Amino acid sequence: MATADPRTSKASEPFDIVATYNDLLRSDPDLTMPIAAIEALVLLLTHSPSSTISETLDLLEKSTAHLKKSIPNPIGLSAGTDLFQRYLITTLQRPGQLGPAGDFNAIRAHLLSNSRLFIRRAKESRDKIAAFGRGFVRDGSTVLTNGGSRVVASLLQQAADEKGGPSAVRFNVIYVLSSPKGDIESPTAEPEGMETVRALRAQGVPVATIPESAVAYSLGKADVVIVGAEGVVENGGIVSRMGTYQIGLLAKAMGKPFYVVAESHKFVRVYPLGQYDLPIEQHVIDFKTQEDVDTAKQQQSKPAAASSTAQGLNSEFHPDAVDFTPPHLISALITDSGVLTPSAVSEELIKIWF
Amino acid sequence: MANTADPALNPVSSPPAAPEPASKQSNTKMDQPQSQSQPQPQGQKAPKPAKPAKQQQPPKDKNASAAPADAAGSDKLSPAELKKKAKAEKAARRARERAEREQPGGGAGGAAGGQGTGTPAGKKGSDAGAAAAASAKGQKGIPRRGSAQNVPQSAAAELKKKQEDKNVAVFGHLYGQQRRTTVAGAGKEVHPAVLALGLQMRDYVVCGSSARCVATLLAFKRVIEAYTTPMGTSLSRHLTTHLSHQITYLSTCRPLSISQGNAIRALKLAISSIDPSVPESEAKTTLCEFIDTFISEKITVADQVIAGSAAQKIKDGDVVVTFAGSSIVKQTLLTAFKQGKKFRVSIIDSRPLFEGKNLARTLANAGLEVQYSLMNGVSHAIKDATKVFLGAHAMTSNGRLYSRVGTALVAMSAKERGGVEIPVIVCCETVKFTDRVALDSIVVNEIADADELVVTQPPHQLTDLPDPVAAAQPEPKKGGKAAASNPSPTESNTASNKDGSPLTDWRDTPNLQLLNIMYDVTPAEYVDMVVTEMGSLPPSAVPIVHRMSTNL
Secondary structure (H helix, E strand, O other): OOOHHHHHHHOOOOOOHHHHHHHHHHHOOOOOHHHHHHHHHHHHHHHOOOOOHHHHHHHHHHHHHHHHHHOOOOHHHHHHHHHHHHHHHHHHHOOOOOOOOOOHHHHHHHHHHHHHHHHHHHHHHHHHHHHHHHHHOOOOOEEEEEOOOHHHHHHHHHHHOOOOOOOOOOOEEEEEEOOOOOOOOOOOOOOOOHHHHHHHHHOOOOEEEEEHHHHHHHHOOOOEEEEEOOEEOOOOOEEEEOOHHHHHHHHHHHOOOEEEEOOHHHEOOOOOOOHHHOOOOOOOOOOOOHHHHHHHHHHHHOOOOOOHHHHHHHHHOOOOOEEEEOHHHOOEEEEOOEEEOHHHHHHHHHHHHO | OHHHHHHHHOOOOOHHHOOHHHHHHHHHHHHHHHHHOOOOOHHHHOOOOHHHHHOOOHHHHHHHHHHHHHHHHHHOOOHHHHHHHHHHHHHHHHHHHHHHHHOOOHHHHHHHHHHHHHOHHHHHHHHHHHHHHHHHHHHOOHHHHHOOOHHHHHHHHHHHHHHHOOOOHHHHHHHOOOOOOOOOOOOOOOOHHHHHHHHHHHOOOOOOHHHHHHHHHHHHHHHHHOOOOOOOOOHHHHHHHHHHHHHHHHHHHOOOOHHHHHHHHHHHHHHHOOOOOOOHHHHHHHHHHHHHHHHHHHHHHHHHHHHHHHHOOOOOOOEEEEEOOOHHHHHHHHHHHHOOOOOEEEEEEOOOOOHHHHHHHHHHHHOOEEEEEEHHHHHHHHHOOOEEEEOOOEEOOOOOEEEEOOHHHHHHHHHHHHHHHOOEEEEOOHHHEOOOOOOOOOOOOOEOOOHHHHOOOOOOOOOOOOOHHHHHOOOHHHHHHHHHOOOOHHHHHHHHHHHHOOOOOOOOOOOOOOOOEOEEEEOHHHOOEEEEOOEEEOHHHHHHHHHHHHHO
């Protein structure tokens, strides 16, 4: 919090929750979206002089809505904001000194201190998951994974780490790297996950990198698929990086177990019925004729001719695009509250919400 | 008694049955005494049947002539044949004794059979019954079939059995008692409001799980209002038993729904938790308030919440398929329409209740684009569907949907056709959740009166053609009448009405069973989402929510 304070005090007059959230995400590479959202909300509460419960809740609701609106993909984020809001409400409704009858300032102080504890715990959950998930990486097995999930990385690293457990597991990794995306800022940026690949190789784990088009080809050599998730939805499916769904389908077709690694604060109260039922707008499929392409080019050539190719790529494929992997493709979810079947997710969610 | 001799001599299975109708017509009355004095010498008996056989119609001449020939043959029997016959007699006696043992009221059965043969239909029935008996007992042996004195009696027994067997065997456990037809015989404790409600439920005037639940609770509210605690007992103790009478009455009108059961359980719990020291009027007010809260919380407001969240799932350009007439689905569709969404509704309906008709009318009146088709057209209706919305009678603890029969078919068609692309969404209040488990739709179900399947309004005939059914019937009464008074359309119409449905006399038609089942079970794999007032769930989460909503 110490690092965040100066930054936020700078913008303290009207507290900008969106900027705070983005800053938090950028400053700490280990931070996940829901936790960043919760942290931003905690900062908001410390900065705003609310004096009643309803005022606090109202403020929270407004800034949450604002935050959700200004972020292109608020699924992961909403897990955090929902959780925090729920936590606040249950704390406030609890009878006793900290309940509605108590002193509000005491309640506020309690809430804030507890929220920080909550954040710390959430960060620790990654280690917990790694401990649960170790058993899924067997000696001599080959793991296929994708994306830049930090939980997956920590799980694999811990499995390979000789100090972490009784003995290191010897395993191979097939890392699916997404084709280079048209990132405007650095078109030659390395694909997501390269960092993990380097770290694993440094630990002595043999890693093969393959493009997304080679998943079906390589899956025969893999024993298990482990992927991360941006959000775990109510029916036990996951919202994850574009390309996870097809890996899931292929794994199902080939009879390979498909495990998802996710912290339980990524559970979201969203119930998508299919790919196009996600509560976000994604323009992944964009039909164009040559005419459309030409007019788009003309418009682009006016501001910056150099980045036109990159722009063209970018509009075709948004780097943050996600897809939805339905629950029947998932063998199990490895979370910090244990290894769950997809159908147990809704049970966990209900427990949190009621 | 030609039959007695016949089969013994030529043990072929089919010919003996053929001459029966003619011979029996004259013989049935003599059957009983004769079968009692069975061990008669064959020679005396044999000639008798020759006479009726001779009266037979020309087409059956072959058989008829065969019978006398046999009879003549029996006059001069070879020792071997005599021995054979004696053996047959013995076997027949044994078989008859066995039949009598099987049917304790054997005599009564025979009498009933005798009466039955008076009417042509009854006779037909007994004939076929005999034939069926012959084919069914075929393995047990020719000797038994040969014991033809036995045939009429065993036919009568069979007839009686057949009459009982109008229940479809697999669902035999569901028949139970007949639904109450009048209020006669209802206990004096039963409140008039409950009496009326019972009949309304029986006639499907009050139909649908939620509607029945609400109506029951409202009726019970009136019961409680009219209730005074008798001397020497407390309200919390006596009111429960008083309500039990009402409940028993209601369940004789139509088996209680899961929602009704849950509501009653909640009400009883509320009654029993009333402190005996609370004055009666106060306790009654509390209970009435409880009922009102229950209705609004569990059904009225719950429906609004469900309609709201289910309507969110409807997108512009959707084609929503629904089955029969669920009130909550109706509310959902209307809510989505009010939100300005542009979608089409395709209603699939089925006999005999046609619950979808009301839904179609309401939605069309509201301005929605509605397509109405019967179950037969389900594959066409599902072709352009994008979503399926279903109502529920209950959700079981293994996540299965228990709903109006046909629901499973619609859900399955959607899944088989579209897989994940056509999501099947169930709208269901948590009051309909049950901790029971349904593996199939046989163990738990409801059987309605099979006559509901029979009654149909034949399509009004515009062309004045003679009714093919009536014309084809060789029966002198109707056929003659129809032919004679053909010009009068009303008469031919009534005639065709009488025979309009070939099933009208299904109870007297042998080998015919009618099944009017009310519900079926949709496997959890066919359901993508259950929308409840506590949020959207996968079907696997039903038991958790049920546990929570009952423990709160």
